[in-house]
Amino acid sequence: xxxxxxxxxxxxxxxxxxxxxxxxxxxxxxxxxxxxxxxxxxxxxxxxxxxxxxxxxxxxxxxxxxxxxxxxxxxxxxxxxxxxxxxxxxxxxxxxxxxxxxxxxxxxxxxxxxxxxxxxxxxxxxxxxxxxxxxxxxxxxxxxxxxxxxxxxxxxxxxxxxxxxxxxxxxxxxxxxxxxxxxxxxxxxxxxxxxxxxxxxxxxxxxxxxxxxxxxxxxxxxxxxxxxxxxxxxxxxxxxxxxxxxxxxxxxxxxxxxxxxxxxxxxxxxxxxxxxxxxxxxxxxxxxxxxxxxxxxxxxxxxxxxxxxxxxxxxxxxxxxxxxxxxxxxxxxxxxxxxxxxxxxxxxxxxxxxxxxxxxxxxxxxxxxxxxxxxxxxxxxxxxxxxxxx
Numbered sequence: 001x002x003x004x005x006x007x008x009x010x011x012x013x014x015x016x017x018x019x020x021x022x023x024x025x026x027x028x029x030x031x032x033x034x035x036x037x038x039x040x041x042x043x044x045x046x047x048x049x050x051x052x053x054x055x056x057x058x059x060x061x062x063x064x065x066x067x068x069x070x071x072x073x074x075x076x077x078x079x080x081x082x083x084x085x086x087x088x089x090x091x092x093x094x095x096x097x098x099x100x101x102x103x104x105x106x107x108x109x110x111x112x113x114x115x116x117x118x119x120x121x122x123x124x125x126x127x128x129x130x131x132x133x134x135x136x137x138x139x140x141x142x143x144x145x146x147x148x149x150x151x152x153x154x155x156x157x158x159x160x161x162x163x164x165x166x167x168x169x170x171x172x173x174x175x176x177x178x179x180x181x182x183x184x185x186x187x188x189x190x191x192x193x194x195x196x197x198x199x200x201x202x203x204x205x206x207x208x209x210x211x212x213x214x215x216x217x218x219x220x221x222x223x224x225x226x227x228x229x230x231x232x233x234x235x236x237x238x239x240x241x242x243x244x245x246x247x248x249x250x251x252x253x254x255x256x257x258x259x260x261x262x263x264x265x266x267x268x269x270x271x272x273x274x275x276x277x278x279x280x281x282x283x284x285x286x287x288x289x290x291x292x293x294x295x296x297x298x299x300x301x302x303x304x305x306x307x308x309x310x311x312x313x314x315x316x317x318x319x320x321x322x323x324x325x326x327x328x329x330x331x332x333x334x335x336x337x338x339x340x341x342x343x344x345x346x347x348x349x350x351x352x353x354x355x356x357x358x359x360x361x362x363x364x365x366x367x368x369x370x371x372x373x374x375x376x377x378x379x380x381x382x383x384x385x386x387x388x389x390x
Contacts, residue, residue, distance in 0.1 A: 030061030041092035048315035099370035140290035148285035149195035149255035212376035260323030282364035
């Protein structure tokens, strides 16, 4: 009888231990990570994510990648969270969806809440990217950086160098004289469109460039005038570059990476040129890694390690890529000489030596705060692009 009782107890302990071991094994199983890119960021970071998967097969079994329009993502995530679902583990975003997500309380707070997973990360950033990281308000990590724009890109077969506008007023005059030849994309889903929208208050000497509602009287008046000679506003920058490359349009606003990369890819002819406004202020741009609320704990531990991995010099050097977000790296001390050989070739062939001088000569500023940016996008959509956005 005693032996039977002992046997049953041993069996119970073994069963409990077995359950515990199964639970531990399940927790330790590699996870699948679903990444959604609303910024074209995968061109810069996918190689880094794949390097992480190759280095840590015990942590990551599979990574799926999806692209989505930035304006639609916050609503989708909000609906998922309301339904108690977690289909998206990591979002790669520009300042657009970052701002919308902060406003709607969609993102997990990383800093300072999870600072132990990212030791010294804020000290790694170069000075200008460090200022951009503040835009995330701790809800994301800036993974790439660009001084951005706004710049003008033009077809030299249609626009003589001497006729390239040097001020917004000259651009308006050129646009009226050449209707339907100038376009730009909806700012809420376009890096160049955002740089243009946020750069205008500096060019037009508005009362408060950081207040789109009460401080941009000159900008909104100008954009409404410009609207008269703009045929329509594409939903993204790729469509703009396609029309520019095909010769349908002659001029658009751009930024460093959107100048270099489409020419490197052959979407835009290599001989197309850029100009800058005489009184320009660089409106910096950055892209961020953010984690939606509701991601399971077993995935969070892996994601924290992945984000920290992406901030290391080897992965940062990969972000030179094909010049898409030139220069790319957000941390200090990562030069183009550390980039993959192909990236070095692209920058040498399609980069512009004048960029270094322009960046050094002209002031640079951070974009609008999250709240102000959402308001600026809404006002542009309502007052400028309402009837012409496609």
